[in-house]
Amino acid sequence: xxxxxxxxxxxKLTAMYGKTTALRNVTLSFASNQVHALIGPSGCGKSTFLRxxxxxxxxxxxxxxxxxxxLDGQDIYDPGVNAMQLRRKVGMVFQRPTPFPTMSIFExxxxxxxxxxxxxxxxLGEIVERSLRHAALWDEVKDRLKLNAMALSGGQQxxxxxxxxxxxxxxxVLLDEPTASLDPQGTQRIEELLxxxxxxxxxxxxxxxxxxxxxxxxxxxxxxxGTMVESGPTRQMFTAPRSDQTEAYITGRFG
Amino acid sequence: xxxxxxxxxxxxxxxxxxxxxxxxxxxxxxxxxLHLVLKGASSLSWDFFTKMPVPAGETGGGVANAIVGTxxxxxxxxxxxxxxxxxxxxxxxxxxxxxxxxLSRFVADVMxxxxxxxxxxxxxxxxxxxxxxxxxxxxxVALALLMVPMVMRTTEEMIKLVPNSLRExxxxxxxxxxxxxxxxxxxxxxxxxVTGTLLxxxxxxxxTAPLLFTALGSQYLSFRINQPMAALPLTxxxxxxxxxxxxxxxxxxxxxxxxxxxxxxxVGARLAIGRxxxxxx
Numbered sequence: 001x002x003x004x005x006x007x008x009x010x011x012k013l014t015a016m017y018g019k020t021t022a023l024r025n026v027t028l029s030f031a032s033n034q035v036h037a038l039i040g041p042s043g044c045g046k047s048t049f050l051r052x053x054x055x056x057x058x059x060x061x062x063x064x065x066x067x068x069x070x071l072d073g074q075d076i077y078d079p080g081v082n083a084m085q086l087r088r089k090v091g092m093v094f095q096r097p098t099p100f101p102t103m104s105i106f107e108x109x110x111x112x113x114x115x116x117x118x119x120x121x122x123x124l125g126e127i128v129e130r131s132l133r134h135a136a137l138w139d140e141v142k143d144r145l146k147l148n149a150m151a152l153s154g155g156q157q158x159x160x161x162x163x164x165x166x167x168x169x170x171x172x173v174l175l176d177e178p179t180a181s182l183d184p185q186g187t188q189r190i191e192e193l194l195x196x197x198x199x200x201x202x203x204x205x206x207x208x209x210x211x212x213x214x215x216x217x218x219x220x221x222x223x224x225x226g227t228m229v230e231s232g233p234t235r236q237m238f239t240a241p242r243s244d245q246t247e248a249y250i251t252g253r254f255g
Numbered sequence: 256x257x258x259x260x261x262x263x264x265x266x267x268x269x270x271x272x273x274x275x276x277x278x279x280x281x282x283x284x285x286x287x288x289l290h291l292v293l294k295g296a297s298s299l300s301w302d303f304f305t306k307m308p309v310p311a312g313e314t315g316g317g318v319a320n321a322i323v324g325t326x327x328x329x330x331x332x333x334x335x336x337x338x339x340x341x342x343x344x345x346x347x348x349x350x351x352x353x354x355x356x357x358l359s360r361f362v363a364d365v366m367x368x369x370x371x372x373x374x375x376x377x378x379x380x381x382x383x384x385x386x387x388x389x390x391x392x393x394x395x396v397a398l399a400l401l402m403v404p405m406v407m408r409t410t411e412e413m414i415k416l417v418p419n420s421l422r423e424x425x426x427x428x429x430x431x432x433x434x435x436x437x438x439x440x441x442x443x444x445x446x447x448x449v450t451g452t453l454l455x456x457x458x459x460x461x462x463t464a465p466l467l468f469t470a471l472g473s474q475y476l477s478f479r480i481n482q483p484m485a486a487l488p489l490t491x492x493x494x495x496x497x498x499x500x501x502x503x504x505x506x507x508x509x510x511x512x513x514x515x516x517x518x519x520x521x522v523g524a525r526l527a528i529g530r531x532x533x534x535x536x
Contacts, residue, residue: 056427088429098424102442112428164428
């Protein structure tokens with residue numbers, strides 16, 4: 001089988017906070033319609049890496065990069081690229097659920113859609129419903145869309161955030177430890193969701209949970225001390241890692 | 256005595272001390288209110304709210320002109336001061352490292368410490384002295400100047416309480432910064448901003464010194480912002496320092512009304528917030 005074409009690529013990417021290097025010289029590529037896991041101990045740079053893919057890194061204090069990040073072959077750090085437009089194509093879900101507290105469930109999902117301008121009420125309702133169905137939340141909230149989003153449980157809030165992220169039809173979805181604050185049941189639902197989502201989106205997920213990476217991802221990249229140590233198909237990474245460090249981390253000897 | 260009993264004793268002692276502190280903090284307020292009601296309530300009547308003042312020596316009359324005047328002067332001051340204060344507060348919270356933020360904070364802190372009578376003198380120099388007559392507008396400007404730093408600092412502090420993760424969530428959706436502030440961050444903290452603004456309104460509603468040589472006071476009902484106008488604090492000041500027994504009773508009543516107006520403002524706005532958040536939810 002031929003390698004699927006790369007959707008997102010990084011080329012000698014180095015990410016800095018002021019004069020501190022958080023990430024050194026990472027070259028990686030992510031194929032479309034797959035789930036890509038980023039693993040590694042805390043502070044290894046995997047979250048920073050994720051945040052360079054939608055230019056959120058540059059919003060952190062002192063954040064800047066060298067090297068290139070390509071989305072469908074185009075450098076997203078090109079001066080001609082509008083970061084706001086880019087973030088509508090590369091969505092992001094965070095560790096803690098972040099519903100907008102003053103908005104209803106419906107308004108939360110519609111929040112990103114309103115940016116892209118003129119949608120009729122019917123179109124808006126249709127997309128909101130589709131996104132909520134996609135995020136496996138529709139059945140639980142269809143009768144209370146006007147309710148405040150904070151009334152939902154943590155797991156529901158996180159699925160709401162996923163619905164909000166996919167509503168504007170991004171091409172890539174980044175997830176930064178999306179299940180870290182959830183109970184096992186909520187975690188399981190999100191993991192099942194990833195299988196559904198990868199049919200339409202390219203997914204990059206940062207996780208602290210080795211079993212999670214093994215369960216949900218097609219490829220895995222291992223980060224350690226600001227460098228990308230090893231990457232490859234998940235099965236190979238977990239059964240026959242090339243690097244001793246990878247093996248040590250995966251088998252739980254450190255991190 | 257076992258350890259558990261000692262711990263319980265210590266706990267009860269500390270709770271008792273805290274209750275004492277709360278009582279000590281609330282007691283003066285309670286006594287002020289009680290005193291005002293005892294001294295002022297007897298003079299309150301329908302006439303007091305609807306009639307104009309009468310010449311010294313006559314009985315009856317009211318302070319309708321001062322109530323209307325206070326509403327106009329404080330309302331105008333809020334119209335000027337609240338947008339500027341809230342806007343500056345948002346700017347300072349969202350761009351904490353800019354030079355302008357550093358400067359505005361510094362100026363606001365200095366202004367917060369400036370005696371209100373100095374601000375009154377400033378308004379007198381710049382508006383009254385140039386126009387060559389007293390005016391309510393000059394009073395409003397003085398009060399607005401007092402209000403801006405208070406509103407600005409509370410707005411800033413309130414916005415800083417909004418977790419950064421919420422801001423990032425909006426930015427990651429492709430929101431521009433200004434829209435992140437206005438449609439996500441500010442609504443989230445709106446009750447706090449409104450409360451801070453109300454405290455500022457209540458503060459300036461009772462200010463007397465800046466009005467002494469700007470709005471001046473008046474015996475007549477006036478709606479002209481460019482002319483001298485009556486105000487409750489001025490009425491209290493004039494009547495309380497006057498020689499007549501009748502005036503003293505009126506001063507107490509006017510002070511009571513002033514407090515009631517401030518209380519009403521607060522309660523009304525709180526109801527308004529409650530309703531709007533229900534509508535959103």
